[in-house]
Amino acid sequence: MQRLMNRSRKNRTPRKILLLEPNYKNKYPPMGLMKIATYHRRLGDDVQFYKGDLKDFAINAIAEQAIAKLGNIDNSVIWHEHKPVIASYIKTRKIDIIDGIKEMTQDKALVSACLESYKDAYWKKTWMNTPLFDRVYVTTLFTFYWDITINTILFAKQLVKNPHSDVVIGGVMGTVLADDVEAATGIKPFKGLLDKPRMLDKDNDIIVDVLPLDYSILKEVDYEYPETDAYYGYMTRGCIRKCSFCAVPTLEPQYSQYIPIREKIQSTIDDYGAQRHLLLLDNNVLASPQFPDIIQEIKEIFVQKLFWVGGMK
Numbered sequence: 001m002q003r004l005m006n007r008s009r010k011n012r013t014p015r016k017i018l019l020l021e022p023n024y025k026n027k028y029p030p031m032g033l034m035k036i037a038t039y040h041r042r043l044g045d046d047v048q049f050y051k052g053d054l055k056d057f058a059i060n061a062i063a064e065q066a067i068a069k070l071g072n073i074d075n076s077v078i079w080h081e082h083k084p085v086i087a088s089y090i091k092t093r094k095i096d097i098i099d100g101i102k103e104m105t106q107d108k109a110l111v112s113a114c115l116e117s118y119k120d121a122y123w124k125k126t127w128m129n130t131p132l133f134d135r136v137y138v139t140t141l142f143t144f145y146w147d148i149t150i151n152t153i154l155f156a157k158q159l160v161k162n163p164h165s166d167v168v169i170g171g172v173m174g175t176v177l178a179d180d181v182e183a184a185t186g187i188k189p190f191k192g193l194l195d196k197p198r199m200l201d202k203d204n205d206i207i208v209d210v211l212p213l214d215y216s217i218l219k220e221v222d223y224e225y226p227e228t229d230a231y232y233g234y235m236t237r238g239c240i241r242k243c244s245f246c247a248v249p250t251l252e253p254q255y256s257q258y259i260p261i262r263e264k265i266q267s268t269i270d271d272y273g274a275q276r277h278l279l280l281l282d283n284n285v286l287a288s289p290q291f292p293d294i295i296q297e298i299k300e301i302f303v304q305k306l307f308w309v310g311g312m313k
């Protein structure tokens with residue numbers, strides 16, 4: 001697999017990838033996006049995660065662009081230190097906010113004009129003319145978070161060049177209500193799991209679903225997931241039943257009765273350190289004929305601590 005990844009990474013400039021989780025309340029971090037983060041980082045792409053107020057996201061992104069331009073005008077000032085002030089000016093349009101900044105530079109007129117142009121770009125919505133990302137992934141969860149999820153997808157469309165190919169939707173709501181999501185946004189969501197090669201890109205064979213989670217993306221957002229400090233995973237997939245009221249047969253049509261978790265936990269420890277809890281998101285673990293094996297593996301990992309070095313909490 002490594003060889004394939006190296007080959008695909010060659011000759012390609014890193015893509016700018018944004019992972020968006022709509023700003024709904026949820027308990028567990030978005031595992032789908034954490035896997036997609038691992039996928040893109042392994043390909044050498046530049047990955048950013050966001051969950052929060054979308055207006056603030058846009059303003060911050062424009063402030064970043066302004067800062068890059070200001071660096072070209074006068075590189076004696078560390079403009080990054082003034083990002084909150086610049087963002088506040090873009091947001092409020094209050095000119096006196098940037099008085100202090102102008103005092104720091106010899107190029108007052110140029111700096112003023114630059115900041116004004118980025119403030120105008122936000123208010124006149126011309127910032128959308130320059131795509132900020134090569135691809136934006138939007139995850140979805142409960143169908144009762146319809147409005148906030150659709151608004152997030154509509155926002156994502158403004159951040160890329162070709163919304164139809166560059167905005168990628170997946171997860172529970174995107175799968176269960178795929179046609180409605182397409183009607184509301186014009187984008188056809190991915191249905192179900194990313195469990196086959198070439199689902200996101202045609203030039204590599206990586207299967208996203210089996211990748212370890214990238215925990216580092218969670219540090220990029222202010223949102224605090226109630227269930228933190230844990231290894232997240234599954235030890236089965238799908239369900240043996242096909243109840244008419246339940247979305248699981250659509251989401252995970254195949255029942256996998258035992259998915260070992262040892263290696264994933266080891267790789268989380270190696271990359272992000274030991275976690276306190278194990279949170280399994282299985283649908284029907286008790287239906288598994290290998291339930292004793294599942295419990296045995298958990299015991300070996302956590303009770304007997306058979307395999308890892310590097311400590312645990």
Ligand code: B12
Nearest residue numbers: 026027028031032137139142143169170171193194209247
């Ligand atoms: C864990 C879980 C919970 C957790 C919280 C989950 C969370 N993330 O915060 C808890 C236990 C709290 C919970 C509660 C409830 N849940 Co629940 N829950 C689940 C479960 C088992 C997993 C959801 C999850 O987080 N999956 C993690 C996923 C996102 O990671 P993944 O599998 O690696 O992702 C793959 C794909 O989804 C896809 N993908 C994911 N994101 C993306 C993004 C992109 C861009 C792409 C391309 C692909 C992609 O690719 C990934 C890799 O293969 C699902 C059933 C299921 N199997 O999905 C039910 C489910 C979502 N829950 C359901 C329900 C009904 C509930 C409750 C309403 C139950 C109740 N009556 O109280 C409550 C609601 C709580 C609330 N008000 O917030 C229903 C939702 C139905 C609906 N209409 O929305 C489901 C589908 C179960 C069912 N039986 O139908 N739930």
